[in-house]
Amino acid sequence: MxxxxxxxxxxxxxxxxxxxxxxxxxxxxxxxxxxxxxxxxxxxxxxxxxxxxxxxxxxxxxxxxxxxxxxxxxxxxxxxxxxxxxxxxxxxxxxxxxxxxxxxxxxxxxxxxxxxxxxxxxxxxxxxxxxxxxxxxxxxxxxxxxxxxxxxxxxxxxxxxxxxxxxxLPAREVRCGLGEIVKHGALSADIFDALEQNRDRLFDRSFLASLVPANIAFKAEVVRKDAEETGLRKCLNLGHTTAHAFELLDGALSHGEYVLIGTWFEAEIAKARGGDADYLARLQSLVLTALGGIPALPPAEEAARIACLDKKNVSRSDIVLTIPWAKGEYRLLTLDAAEYGRELARIGRLLC
Ligand SMILES: NC(=O)c1ccc[n+]([C@@H]2O[C@H](COP(=O)([O-])OP(=O)(O)OC[C@H]3O[C@@H](n4cnc5c(N)ncnc54)[C@H](O)[C@@H]3O)[C@@H](O)[C@H]2O)c1
Ligand SMILES: [Zn+2]
Missing domain, CATH: 3.40.50.1970 (Rossmann fold)
Incomplete structure (x- = not known):
């Protein structure tokens, strides 16, 4: 217990x-x-x-x-x-x-x-x-x-x-929860290590059950420091800006699967801005194992347009992203809406 x-x-x-x-x-x-x-x-x-x-x-x-x-x-x-x-x-x-x-x-x-x-x-x-x-x-x-x-x-x-x-729990719901666990892994070095060292067990329910206490402890600590999301708690938004955009546009996958896709895209955005390339590639590889490959997605430019309509992401005409950066580290990145659109389109082309 x-x-x-x-x-x-x-x-x-x-x-x-x-x-x-x-x-x-x-x-x-x-x-x-x-x-x-x-x-x-x-x-x-x-x-x-x-x-x-x-x-x-x-x-x-x-x-x-x-x-x-x-x-x-x-x-x-x-x-x-x-x-x-x-x-x-x-x-x-x-x-x-x-x-x-x-x-x-x-x-x-x-x-x-x-x-x-x-x-x-x-x-x-x-x-x-x-x-x-x-x-x-x-x-x-x-x-x-x-x-x-x-x-x-x-x-x-x-x-x-x-x-x-x-x-x-149906397998689809297991993958959905795994999406949020991988997000925590992108914020916490310990959770990342546990996932990476057990990547052949990512869908094993007893392995996932063993990760629940560490994930709760991680989220509880963030909430203890910032219950009303005035600062630190925003880190839990990692991957979610891009995830929500694809989710609203497409809706064919579960929320957790879109979080995995959003994390993959936002890791790519971080790579282009000086984030730890080796770590970000390892994170993306973990995401791909959890997803079983990147599925067919709607046009990324369209997703960027949707993200810009979401008031939660936007301050004036800028998009605020929480992106993975290095092991256990994230950055808040503000991008001009047009630049965010170009980034998603560029990354979308990498997947074709
Ligand atoms: N409050 C927060 O901080 C927070 C954070 C993340 C997500 N959310 C919200 O959580 C919701 C998603 O939660 P969810 O993924 O649990 O979805 P859900 O509650 O819809 O459950 C998914 C499906 O699984 C079924 N189910 C639940 N437990 C089961 C079990 N043990 N065995 C078999 N079937 C079971 C449910 O009946 C449902 O059909 C969203 O509305 C999202 O906005 C809230
Ligand atoms: Zn979520």
Whole structure:
């Protein structure tokens, strides 16, 4: 068992526990301190783990949403809030989110809003949710086609990460989580070494489970230093500016696969600006192993145009990128939008 805590400025303390038997032991024990709990999940996860959860927790009210990003909406949020109200949930009660990042983001936001904030426990069931979304207190729903447009910072009281959930995880979701782990590897020398030394085991679930504590520790430390993303936390955006552009344009792959593609492109941008060429080539080779090759992509110039429309990336007409630079080092790079377009086009041609 490994335990971490995140105590960030202006936020409540969050404890993160990596261990087995979460549904039967850790979760019931944590809930004993509450008058009432309320469980939130998606229909797919609930089909797999609902019976086990009910056996351990007894008669707890439950609300489920339809699985998938398409349902990460204000309507889903409102229907959860209404179910919580009907169950008579009070301040001092606790919302448990059992599922991937979508359930965690919607449930976390409901916990932030309900009676101006109640406690929340995250039980992340995907690799991505364990190494990334359940840690750090960012919650949100999508609105008007914009991802995470409406949200809040609300640290969960507990996060329980159990590797047993990976047994039922589809291969596509494993690769998706691997994308965020490789991103952490581009920021942390220790995670990079672990990945490089085990590149023949990148899809082995027990190897990935062994990496979860180091990934949580890494993200928890970044969040502890900068919970509200005023500085350091921006490093977690590595690979994501280019990833989001291709994701919005194309959408055929998973988010984690676009993060891998974005990391490959941004490593190439770093090479042209004096980053450590040997390390960046090793990072790109690791990315290719994780991706199984670069898939067919839409025109890179078009992706650059999309990136320039995303207000999060742009200050005036410039694009701000977090790029890998050397082992364990990143740089913030500001590029004129036209130059970013030319760079993506140049790199796109390398792949033809
Ligand atoms: N809050 C943050 O800091 C943060 C960070 C990164 C990503 N996110 C968000 O996380 C979301 C993506 O999360 P995700 O990749 O976990 O997606 P997800 O929650 O949609 O889960 C992916 C699929 O796997 C299924 N699933 C979940 N656990 C399973 C299991 N153990 N066995 C079998 N199937 C299972 C789900 O039902 C779903 O169909 C996005 O909305 C993204 O914006 C948030
Ligand atoms: Zn991501």
């Amino acid at each position: 490994r335990t971490f805590s995140v105590t960030a400025k202006n936020t409540q303390k969050s404890r993160i526990v990596c261990r087995g038997e979460v549904l039967s032991k850790a979760l019931p024990a944590a809930l004993r301190t509450y008058r009432q709990a309320f469980l939130f999940s998606d229909d797919l996860v609930w089909g797999l783990y609902g019976a086990r959860a009910m056996r351990a927790l007894g008669s707890v009210p439950v609300h489920t949403m339809s699985a998938g990003e398409a349902h990460k909406t204000p309507e889903t949020l409102l229907s959860l809030l209404a179910a919580m109200a009907q169950a008579g949930l009070h301040r001092g009660d606790c919302l448990v989110c059992l599922g991937g990042g979508v359930v965690g983001d919607v449930g976390g936001l409901a916990a932030a809003l309900y009676m101006r904030g109640i406690d929340c426990i995250q039980v992340p069931t995907t690799l991505l949710a364990q190494v990334d979304s359940s840690v750090g207190g960012k919650t949100a729903v999508d609105l008007c086609g914009v991802k995470n447009l409406v949200g809040a910072f609300h640290q969960p009281r507990w996060v329980f990460a159990d590797p047993a959930f990976f047994r039922t």
